[in-house]
Amino acid sequence: MVLITAASAAAARAVAAGRPADDYIALETRDASPAHFLFKIESCSLLQNCGIDKYETNDFVAGEHKWKLIICPNGEDKAKDSDYISIYLAMGDTSSMPANWEVNAVFSIFLYNQIHDNYLYSLGITRRFLGVKPQWGFSKFISKKFLTDPSNGYLVDDNCVFGAEVSVVKKEAFAIECLSLKNFEIPYKRDWKIPNFSKLGEFWKSEEFSAGGHKWAVKLYPKGTGDASGRHVSVYLYYYGSNTDTAWYVGSSDNWGRDAFMEIATITDPKKGFIVNDSCLLEVEISVKAVVQICNDGDGDCNGNGNDGFNGIGIIVLAVMSVVGSSSSDKIENERKRNWKIPNFSKLGKVWNSEQFSAGGHKWKINLYPKGNGEATGRSVSVFLQHLGSERVKAPFTVFIKNHENPGGYCKRVSDNLWFSASDNSWGWSSFIEIAEINDSEKRFIVNDSCLLDIEISVQAVAQ
Incomplete structure (x- = not known):
């Protein structure tokens, strides 16, 4: 059985709003008494008459450390908690503790039911106790109205019993x-x-x-x-x-x-x-x-x-x-240049593909899109070099579309130092040359419906 008090529900809303979590408390019942400490208050109704707003118990030992309970019968903050019992677990005598001491502990606070002979207790929570924060607990542990209702069994003959159970988390070697x-x-x-x-x-x-x-x-x-x-x-x-x-x-x-x-x-x-x-x-x-x-x-x-x-x-x-691979090899040097005369340019379909050719010991082909590809469709001619192998090859290249009548006239694009791979086996330019420019008769790129295409490839490295 889990009991969440009305105060707890309000506190839960406070948690959701980012306010302190001390007010939130879920309570369960069990038959076994707390393992470490019990504290009985006789003549509980006289606490207020005696002006006792805060009581600290004697020290008890758990996990090789000294602890105590701090009970505020009228709430720790009378303006906000006067209808509740506040109760806290605190470190006891710390005079023998080293400087900058720190203790991590899982603890529960108990309240004895004298009718059913069992205990209402807070579910174990883990807290870090420090010199600057030596106590943890609940400002609204239980309402006075609930406690003083005789039918609930927690206050009988004006007596009540609180308890505590503490499990110290030993700090052993851990990985960060x-x-x-x-x-x-x-x-x-x-x-x-x-x-x-x-x-x-x-x-x-x-x-x-x-x-x-x-x-x-x-x-x-x-x-x-x-x-x-x-x-x-x-x-x-x-x-x-x-x-x-x-x-x-x-x-x-x-x-x-x-x-x-x-x-x-x-x-x-x-x-x-x-x-x-x-x-x-x-x-x-x-x-x-x-x-x-x-x-x-x-x-x-x-x-x-x-x-x-x-x-x-x-x-x-x-x-x-x-x-x-060294470019001083005559075989590689001769293979790094290739040219084509592409006939019937105006009648090409979506893409013109060259035959496979060798350069630097690798197989390649050119893919030319006369009407463009991707975002350049309808505006520019697109040209791509495709590597036909699985190796990673570093091969910068230059592509020319040449003037038929003037050897010094051409449209040229130079690539970066690109790596071709199985997943990126094609590199080039979507916008190589505008369609209007390549078809301009004065540019002489297209003569008798044919186009001159050249490529130079320099295979610089192979990563296998």
Whole structure:
């Protein structure tokens, strides 16, 4: 059975309005007496005649601490609480407590029913007792009208009995985790030229470097490691934390990467241009997105100082590692330029697609929308370059629509240093050239209903 008094309902509305919660009280009944303290008041009606507005009991012990009850028979605040009994649990003698002491406790206040031989009690609440706030309780524990009604059984022969039960929450080691989000819009970039690639031992390791306020290193296994040994080059990014020897990021490991980063046959293929003059170009881009710090107990500031038992730091990182193909390879240089003469331009459908072609060891095609695409529909010609592979490829490119009669006359668009991927495999321009401009006979972009389209692609990096 749960009893919520009328005062409690009003107090609940006060809680909803953001006012103090002390007034809210839900009461239950039970047969068992309180575990720690009982306090009997005889001749209760004489309290007011004797001018006793506040009574503090002697100390009792619970959870290795001293406590006492404070009872205000006419309410703590006579202007607001005069129709209620106020009762509080307070810390007793604290002279032996250390400076800045703190005790967390779950407690209940009891009132004995002398007719039914059971107890009405407040549901346990948890509070933090401090030097500046040594007491907690209820300004409206129970109404005088309810208490003094003989049929309720709480005041019999002018006697009543209150009680208390206290359970101290022991402060043991606990973990504190702090997530700090970072906003690094520009990723940190680092590159290396690894000489004598064919003569490397089990692995090549970079020097330590800083990115996002943390220390890192890259380790490359030219003959692979783990399940990829003998088949792939393996590449890992290592995190070096200053707080522990076993710091971790993205999981519980201090390294992350790929066993099968790139096939050995691919990286050593002279046509790919990844190994030139027995040297390899390696790049890494790092964006530190978040830092998670974990500590045990202490002052809770998660900085590894003072009383904190610091035991870990987690880093959430966006990292792109690339083995870069050198453009000094004649094969790549020749493949990076391509041109088309598109006939019957006025009769093209929604989209013109080029045949597949190779550039930098990858397959591509051009998609041209003569009447535009997306928001540019009906206003501009749209042109996009599409990568036909699953790898992440960094390939800036330039597209030209050329004047038939003047080699120096053209409309040109130059891309940013874009990464193509399986999810973002097409880049270009919705508004490449206005339809009115490409059809202007004086511009000579369309002659005999044909259009000249050129592209230059520079494959700079591949992240597998």
